[in-house]
Amino acid sequence: MTAPALRLTGTARVGGRVLFGPLDLAVPGGEWCCLLGPSGAGKSSLLHLLAGTSGAVTLDGSARAGDGAPLAGRVALMAQTDLLLPWLDLCDNIRIGARLRGTRPSRAQAEALLDRLGLAGMGARKPGALSGGQRQRVALARTLLEDRPVVLLDEPFSALDVATRLAVQDMAAHALRGRTVLHVTHDPAEAARLGDSILLLAGGQIRAVAPPPDAPPRAPDATATLSATGHLTRLLLEAA
Ligand SMILES: Nc1ncnc2c1ncn2[C@@H]1O[C@H](COP(=O)(O)OP(=O)(O)OP(=O)(O)O)[C@@H](O)[C@H]1O
Ligand SMILES: [Mg+2]
Known part of the structure; x- marks a missing residue:
């Protein structure tokens, strides 16, 4: 299965106000990208725009696959509510x-x-x-x-105890290897452990944050994971 890159560009609006943007978000094909950001920043809306289920949130721009073929039919979304x-x-x-x-x-x-x-x-x-x-x-x-080759996960591990969370993270990382994953989380330690790339959505803009150098899933107590967790925590506090 060849997993396409993801690209979302433009400005998202809801109820006549700008939710985020103009921005340019890119996830390389086959990589696991973690997306962090304050509550209400628009993370779930961004996933729904990619999945084509955005409802009241509109995008002046485009949400598409890097290979030019339609995303429809190639995306699985695990929504924030379990449905x-x-x-x-x-x-x-x-x-x-x-x-x-x-x-x-x-x-x-x-x-x-x-x-x-x-x-x-x-x-x-x-x-x-x-x-x-x-x-x-x-x-x-x-x-x-x-x-599906493209998988969008909205806080998929947020309700799990620490031991179960680590085990399920490992299982998901293994099961989804080679897919293009965009994973929304509030947990900096989770992003530091799982992300091939890490993005922060705050103030309507996207910024990239360097992940630890080794391949995910990383040991939660490795020095580089802990250091990235601390750095992300600081950035989230600044963005709050
Ligand atoms: N269907 C909708 N109608 C009106 N407002 C909406 C709708 N969907 C989202 N919003 C608004 O858009 C903003 C972003 O919501 P969204 O759910 O994308 O945030 P989030 O970053 O996922 O937050 P959280 O971390 O709390 O899940 C919020 O202010 C929310 O009230
Ligand atoms: Mg959300």
């Missing part, structure tokens, strides 16, 4: 995107993903019987099963 359907069990929730497109992944595939995410044997449960962190992992499983 699990309460009347479907977990396996059917995970498979719903694929089924709507006419492919039929088996329950066994869904169960195997749940197993890898620490939710073994839970496929027949309903979302209402889960904790917040469990629901978040089901939403991630659904996104992974979409099997």
